Amino acid sequence: MISNPQLRTRAEAEAARLPPLLAQAEQLAGTVLLGEHGRRRAGLGDDFWQYRPVQPGDSLRMIDWRRSARSDAQFVRQREWQVAQSVMLWVDQAASMGFASTKEGVTKRDRARVLSLALSILLIRSGERVGLTGTTLPPRRGEAQILRLTEMLLTDENDDYGTPEARAMLPHARAVFLSDFLGDMDAVEAALLKAADRGVRGVIFQILDPAEESFPYEGRAIFESMGGSLSHETRKASELRQRYLDRLAKRRDRLQHLARVTGWQFGSHDTGHSAQSALLWIYRALEQKL
């Protein structure tokens, strides 16, 4: 049985983690919300979008007579598309994401959480439904969903490397996969193909640490994965640099290739850079396809 003070301190410690993440995400989202409105395409909605000439197949009911009377051609009035979309997030919570090469630097996991939550805030504020892949948190709308997402995003996993969750994907929904993609590529490929089969489009976003991008190590070293399941010993780490970088580039190419095949977008981000540019990129990438 947990004594009262213990419970309370633990509860407070847990609770203390929520507001910073949320606040960070909201602040990040706030920088993007300005001037980024609408779907920019015709569809069902209330707001006027554009007039277009009548095309064969348009029913007469669709013609906007007031506009057509001013010219010889007939026009159809279109409204901006306002159908809510479902966006599903997969954020890699595995141990490898907990890596940061410097003490002051942010871990990849933190960056992924902030990015995903900020993205969720943006999407929910513009009326979309956001949830997590898998069955834990299906897409919903509303501010309350932000809190639920925050809570879910704060759970760590103990596995060394994460595998994308592609079960229970809603057909034709959007998906965002945030991970370092250093684990098993076959699982990633399988998940992506499975999602693509269900008509899901989305973004693959690779988050890496600067050290993983540059491999600044020298001398004799034993490299271990974060969970300790993998290890590799070298006598001269600097000799490995070029080959490591080659392998990393190859992996990126494969991801890019997968994305092209499945119609997804691929982006990568370095925790040494600002989160804002990354968020902007993901948001734009989603928007073009939405």
Added chain:
Amino acid sequence: MIAGLPIGFAAPWVLLGLIALPILWILLRAIPPAPIRRRFPGVALLLGLQDEDTVTDRTPWWLLLLRSLVLAAVIIGLAGPILNPTDQSKQGSNRLLVLFDGGWASASAWSERMAMVEGILDAAAHSNRLAAVVSLTEPNAPRFQPAATWKARLPGVLPNPWQPDPTLMGSFSTTLGAQDFDTIWLSDGLSNPARSGLLQVLQTHGDVRVVENRLGLMALQRPVVDGGLLRITAQRIGPALERDVTVQAHGLDPSGAAAVLASVELSFAAGEENASAELALPAELRARITRFEISGEGSAGAVALSDDSLQRREVALIAGREEREGLQLLSPLHYLRQALQPNAEVLEGPLGDLLPAKPDVVVMADVAGLAPSEEAALLKWTEAGGLLVRFAGPRLAASELARSGEHPLMPVRLRVGGRSVGGAMSWGQPKALAPFSQDSPFFGLQIPDEVRVSAQVVAQPDPSLASRVIAELSDGTPLVTRKEVGQGQVVLFHVTANAEWSGLPLSGLFVQMLDRLAVLSSADRASEDRIAGTIWQPVKVLDGFGRLEDGQTLPGVDGVELISNDLGPKLRPGLYRDGMHLLARNVIEDDNRLTAADWPNDIQVEGLSTPPSENLSGLFLGLALILLAADVLASLLVSGRFWGSRQVAAVLAVLLLPQLSEAQNATAIRDTREVVLGHILTGDRAVDKMAHAGLVGLSETLFFRTSVEPNEPAELNLETDELAFYPLLYWPISTDQPTPSPEAYAKLNTYLRSGGMILFDTRDADVARFGTASPNGRKLQRLAAPLDIPPLEVLPNDHVLTRTFYLLQDFPGRYDSRDVWVEAAPVDAVKIEGMPFRNLNDGVTPVVIGGNDWASAWAQDGRGNTMVPVGRGRAGERQRELAYRFGVNLVMHVLTGNYKSDQVHVPALLDRLGQ
């Protein structure tokens, strides 16, 4: 010796370890540096990658070289390398005798001699020889012991201020026995009659090496006064080259501090053994010279102490009216003048003119009446230490002086008329002098037969007469009487100063008597008859290096022995005193000539220049340590663990910067935030505890009664703590507290000058009136001597301390003594008409000194209870209350300065005083 290098090894076999170096090289090459474990998620991409270059895991060649050097340095260090090893083949016997002359003449190059002996002993220790060190000035039978033992005792061997005694050297040669030994004789280069004898004896025991200082030796003669000039003469032995030396005259400057009063250059011409120079100095300056010294020579022979011979006493001669002008030989002053002029400055004139010149002696020949003002001045001068010598004569005999009662300026009462013996109207023969008694200052002087006294004034019998007679006639009538007057004395010769009444002035005894009375300075001191029978107490004695030591503990020396005996353990060179006389016994007296030692031709005399062998192990091992430290850095570098430059800088900064005490900073912050009273830690726990409790009590009182709200009092260690934060320091005096260091005194003076106040408390009720006799008082005087304390006075009634908060006139603590001392008010402070106080507006007194044990009266424990009883009953409580009030006034005075001294407050104060 190894390959021409002057390096030898104590344990050469250890050098075989150097063979192991190539093995180490191979081993180190095979063992790569230890890996670092790193967490790295990207390891998934590394799996299966092979190291291409298998050579790179080897230790780099420069690191290998570094480590090999470390090992080589350790091996060489352990092998005991020695610079300039002595040649083992040269030595014969297993025993070695190191013989010093050990006199003052050895002192000039003592450190070089010692360094050489150390080298010799080191070498002897390496070859396991037994050694003995003997100084010929204190010859003992040689005790052969391991050389290392002697090396440890070497610092205790010091030169003596006398030269080896030939007879002792002779007896030393008999103590050598039959053992075989080699001898190294560190000679000082001066000849000695016993030298060749001892040398022959030593040569029968083994090899003899003689070492001398090639630079020679210099000595200073006693300077002589020659026609107003000081003639300074130095002599030398050794190389006859042209050489300049400086002789300095040391003495006291007018403030009493030791100083170099004059210096003069002496130049030895090539081939000359003597050099002299003349120095003109004012008599006053000359009298202050205490010693002459050849600078840089550093031996007792290069020091000439000066005594009375450089001083000339000023003697004022005063006669009665000179009626018989022209009859010089009958003049009362003629014989005095003759006796005094060679050795003293004689002043003549009216007494009123001479006294302001402060003569050392006033001689009055047949002077009876003096004007009252002159008499008063003369009495005052005598009481201040003057010597008044009076001679009788017809006028004195005829006058009424000292007839009815004792006159202050006469040693005895005189009978009317005097007496004449051996005249036409009397019976008997003129009287001779009786031998001087032992108590007399004239004891030991030879009395010439021809001295006869035919007339004299006669002393009135008196109980004190016997003790005042210092010379008498054969029939027991006093001839010379003496009386102490204050610090001075009056001496009366019952005869005239001319040959009218006696033959005394015609004899040599007259001058000697004047000399014994210290009328004359002992200019020609050497006459044995004048010095016979006196005992001279050593005041300062010289050591072998020519430094002055206190000689008061040494026994006195007979006068004749002092000037004629050779120097030795019983007769040290130095300054000797007998009464008013000061006599110097120097190492070099007038008849001493320095002569160089003459060694036989078969003895090769070496110089002191042999470089001592030096042990280099420490150097090599230290080098190994430094290389090891470099290896640590290099290993870090190679294994990639060498951090970025920032971390290295941080580590270095932590290592190099002095550790700042967090605690001290914390106290400083606490104590500057509030008013904090401080007390000085005395080291006596009971006193410190009471002082702390007292300040706690005072702080509480201040807190409750005033707007001063002090924090917990601070305990201050004078050596380590900063004083500037504390407005008031309480310093209880205990007899055994340590005297602060000069730095601490500097800090205290800065504190006092910048407006701090120290309350000194002797805690003894000031029973002895301002620290004249009580132990705490004396301790306070010693402690406070280096402090910058202004003139003090007893706290006056109108001092601002009496009214800064409470109106007080008593300042009791546990004791109730009124004597509390503060800075004296300026003399020009005046009391304005109608005002109760003087106008004292400037300056807070930097010290308050008393003995009332205030801390005990103030002391409170943690619950506010008083800790020490004060007085009895309600009176005691009243006294404690006054003590608190004094404390409050004191703190207010410190914090507000002389604010309450402003006359603006006068009406209110008058009102409160009820006036």
